[in-house]
Amino acid sequence: MTDLVPLLQQAYQNRASLLETLHAEETNCYRLFHGTNEGMAGLTIDRYGPQLLIQSFHDSLNEMQVAEIEAFYSILFSTEEIIYNDRSASNSRRQDANDERSLTLVGQELGVNYRVKGKHSGQDPFLFLDMRVGRRYIKAHAANKSVLNLFSYTCGVGLCAAIAGAETVVNVDFAERNLAIGKENSELNNLSSEQIKFIQSDFFTAVKQFAGIPVKQRIRRGQKPRTFPRLEQQQFDIVYLDPPRWAKSHFGTVDLIRDYPSVLKPSLLATKEGGTLICTNNVAKVPMDEWLDVVKRCAEKAGRPIQNIELLTPESDFPSPDGQSPLKIAVLHL
Ligand SMILES: C[S@@+](CC[C@H](N)C(=O)[O-])C[C@H]1O[C@@H](n2cnc3c(N)ncnc32)[C@H](O)[C@@H]1O
Secondary structure, eight states, rough: OOOOHHHHHHHHHHHHHHHHHHHHTTTOEEEEEGGGGGGTTTTEEEEEEEEEEEEEESSOHHHHHHHHHHHHTTTTTOOOOEEEEEOOOOTTHHHHOEEEEEEEEEEEEETTTEEOOOOOOOOOOOOOOOHHHHHHHHHHOOTOOOOEEOOTTTTTHHHHHHHHOSSSEEESSSSSSHHHHHHHHHHHTTOOOTOOOOEEHHHOOOOOOOTTTTOOOOOOTTTOOOOOOOOOOOOOOEEEEEOEEEEETTTEEEEEEBBBBHHHHHHHHTTTEEEEEEOOOOOOOTTTHHHHHHHHHHHTTTTTOOSSSEEOOTTTTOOOOOSSSSSSEEEEOO
């Protein structure tokens, strides 16, 4: 069996200067151990404020290994909760013998407060840590801008925009429970309903209305058309497009491998001339250059050619020795 402690030590040492910076920036949510790239396939260890979250995706850890991990990180911070999620079996969430729900605590990133919960019915503790670089970008660029946050989940990008002093912030997600956490996050940061808005809607209906594209839906014989929230046509200075790998709804299919343009095109048209569209693709098997080709071609076809592209790379708590991070983030200046 792999001796874990030297691996944990090395990973911790590699992060020494990053952690110093993050702590100075009021960040206590970060990855401490990143799987294969740090010597143990499928093992991730994250700090979410006062929570230590250990997850194994390939092989289960035994009690001694979990205890070793707990003991090692007790030197770094005092934990209110330590959670081990064994996700090695398919359907692991439901089969997990220790599946009692965890505490809902508060973590901080770049001075922004977030609800964090290591174990719940979803798959992530309410904040995707590798997206910090994107939230950092928004915090630095959103002042006085109108911002549309698509597939907003718990609204981290929207919160950063509002805190940076954006003129308007609109978060769109179809999952009420995710927006509910977004609203709690907004309260945790003393934001008012003037500063940040939440729209529970399908992506396709919302973005198409903003972009001025007619909304179509496939209606089976005998079925009534679905209703959806009506929105005024509006373009935004900054649009953040961070879709899941695959999702199907009555209004369209999100498919980041086969059809990126179906999410990109309406998002481009909802962005102002001279505005910025930040788009992502988190599918590891899609190479950066192939994805960027698709993005550029789509922008040209949509009549919104890209003036300049900046790439954002996840910060060094997500090391990627081959430089090919699964999460690809492109800032498109239109
Ligand atoms: C990968 S998360 C997005 C992460 C988020 N951008 C962030 O910064 O944390 C995917 C989100 O997309 C939402 N979603 C999936 N399909 C959707 C659709 N067709 N319309 C609206 N929201 C959708 C899910 O509810 C979920 O919150």
